[in-house]
Amino acid sequence: xxxxxxxxxxxxxxxxxxxxxxxxxxxxxxxxxxxxxxxxxxxxxxxxxxxxxxxxxxxxxxxxxxxxxxxxxxxxxxxxxxxxxx
Numbered sequence: 001x002x003x004x005x006x007x008x009x010x011x012x013x014x015x016x017x018x019x020x021x022x023x024x025x026x027x028x029x030x031x032x033x034x035x036x037x038x039x040x041x042x043x044x045x046x047x048x049x050x051x052x053x054x055x056x057x058x059x060x061x062x063x064x065x066x067x068x069x070x071x072x073x074x075x076x077x078x079x080x081x082x083x084x085x086x
Contacts, residue, residue, distance in 0.1 A: 003027070
């Protein structure tokens with residue numbers, strides 16, 4: 001994560017936006033007498049919101065936890081996504 005003062009961000013806004021989009025990163029914009037802000041690409045934001053949405057469901061969380069346990073226990077068999085489950 002990059003950190004940049006507000007005055008620099010304002011003077012270089014295009015560069016700040018290009019950096020977060022091209023590098024799939026976020027930038028923290030600091031302000032002296034006000035709360036800070038984060039700049040990120042829409043793609044990054046959408047991905048985070050999808051994760052938050054999926055983790056709101058206790059059933060999804062439980063399924064994910066079971067899947068991780070199976071992976072760590074070596075009970076996962078790799079297959080291609082286009083293969084039918086058997």
